[in-house]
Amino acid sequence: xxxxxxxxxxxxxxxxxxxxxxxxxxxxxxxxxxxxxxxxxxxxxxxxxxxxxxxxxxxxxxxxxxxxxxxxxxxxxxxxxxxxxxxxxxxxxxxxxxxxxxxxxxxxxxxxxxxxxxxxxxxxxxxxxxxxxxxxxxxxxxxxxxxxxxxxxxxxxxxxxxxxxxxxxxxxxxxxxxxxxxxxxxxxxxxxxxxxxxxxxxxxxxxxxxxxxxxxxxxxxxxxxxxxxxxxxxxxxxxxxxxxxxxxxxxxxxxxxxxxxxxxxxxxxxxxxxxxxxxxxxxxxxxxxxxxxxxxxxxxxxx
Amino acid sequence: xxxxxxxxxxxxxxxxxxxxxxxxxxxxxxxxxxxxxxxxxxxxxxxxxxxxxxxxxxxxxxxxxxxxxxxxxxxxxxx
Numbered sequence: 001x002x003x004x005x006x007x008x009x010x011x012x013x014x015x016x017x018x019x020x021x022x023x024x025x026x027x028x029x030x031x032x033x034x035x036x037x038x039x040x041x042x043x044x045x046x047x048x049x050x051x052x053x054x055x056x057x058x059x060x061x062x063x064x065x066x067x068x069x070x071x072x073x074x075x076x077x078x079x080x081x082x083x084x085x086x087x088x089x090x091x092x093x094x095x096x097x098x099x100x101x102x103x104x105x106x107x108x109x110x111x112x113x114x115x116x117x118x119x120x121x122x123x124x125x126x127x128x129x130x131x132x133x134x135x136x137x138x139x140x141x142x143x144x145x146x147x148x149x150x151x152x153x154x155x156x157x158x159x160x161x162x163x164x165x166x167x168x169x170x171x172x173x174x175x176x177x178x179x180x181x182x183x184x185x186x187x188x189x190x191x192x193x194x195x196x197x198x199x200x201x202x203x204x205x206x207x208x209x210x211x212x213x214x215x216x217x218x219x220x221x222x223x224x225x226x227x228x229x230x231x232x233x234x235x236x237x238x239x240x241x242x243x244x245x246x247x248x249x250x251x252x253x254x255x256x257x258x259x260x261x262x263x264x265x266x267x268x269x270x271x272x273x274x275x276x277x278x279x280x281x282x283x284x285x286x287x288x289x290x291x292x293x294x295x296x297x298x299x300x301x302x303x
Numbered sequence: 304x305x306x307x308x309x310x311x312x313x314x315x316x317x318x319x320x321x322x323x324x325x326x327x328x329x330x331x332x333x334x335x336x337x338x339x340x341x342x343x344x345x346x347x348x349x350x351x352x353x354x355x356x357x358x359x360x361x362x363x364x365x366x367x368x369x370x371x372x373x374x375x376x377x378x379x380x381x382x
Contacts, residue, residue: 014334014335015340015341015345016341018340018341019341019342022341060342064342064345064346065362068346068350068362071346071350072350072353275343276341276344
């Protein structure tokens with residue numbers, strides 16, 4: 001389906017086609033398979049390839065508009081959860097946005113770089129103990145959750161999402177992708193701050209959440225509280241990356257690192273990739289988007 | 304400003320944004336003619352033009368402009 005999708009993009013937006021062609025230059029077979037799985041899931045949900053292409057282009061239109069706003073104003077359009085709540089209630093927006101964002105996980109080179117660090121994270125925390133927990137905050141499109149379920153052996157997988165629509169979509173995607181009736185997972189439609197977790201997780205994942213919240217430090221503090229010294233944490237976010245529902249602006253990578261420091265989380269490994277294959281230095285200088293991901297652990301008390 | 308004068312300035316903008324001094328544009332130039340002109344660089348191009356000419360493009364125009372000739376028409380109408 002990727003070939004048909006790209007052909008439609010080429011006929012509707014040559015510039016987006018050129019961007020994708022460049023971005024897909026180093027896609028691996030495994031990543032291509034995951035992308036095809038996502039196309040098939042969307043088709044199973046009743047979308048034609050033409051609709052998917054149009055929804056993806058709408059998503060890139062939102063991106064274009066916000067990028068222009070950001071270049072001119074040096075800030076994101078919105079800065080509070082109240083302002084963006086109306087977007088989350090807009091079915092058409094959410095549909096285009098979720099589909100576009102999901103596809104971008106594998107279509108965009110930047111997102112694939114982060115997925116590579118995520119896979120490294122999983123390979124280091126396989127979770128072979130009898131009572132072990134994988135815990136994900138804001139599983140969104142479900143790619144991380146499914147990848148974790150396929151590649152690790154935790155005894156339980158829990159995802160928590162404040163958005164009912166998002167939680168439902170994640171459940172559907174998991175059921176579709178795994179094609180087996182596994183009983184070891186749960187997606188909860190709850191607020192992370194109201195949720196009393198019964199067991200301390202062995203792995204905590206929070207992909208692209210910090211930029212969507214007013215007070216990202218509070219999320220990191222709570223992650224610290226629910227972690228043990230052995231818990232391994234994967235967190236990704238974005239720097240200078242305008243999207244309609246991004247409300248917290250990280251101006252550079254050091255701001256993200258300093259926030260981890262404040263939350264007493266220690267960086268073990270990280271990846272950063274600028275859009276359009278630019279160097280990190282150039283992206284910081286020109287204030288263009290950089291995506292970043294970190295593997296972390298709780299800082300020991302005496303540090 | 305004459306169209307020739309506009310094109311002289313436009314040429315400089317294109318050469319600067321795409322970092323290619325060999326670029327020479329005309330009414331029919333499209334993204335197909337300039338290797339680096341993709342959706343991300345399009346944003347830089349539009350923003351640089353807005354600064355150069357002290358005008359703004361509408362979002363609908365940014366999305367649908369088919370060639371440099373259409374860009375030039377909009378700029379001339381607005382400055």
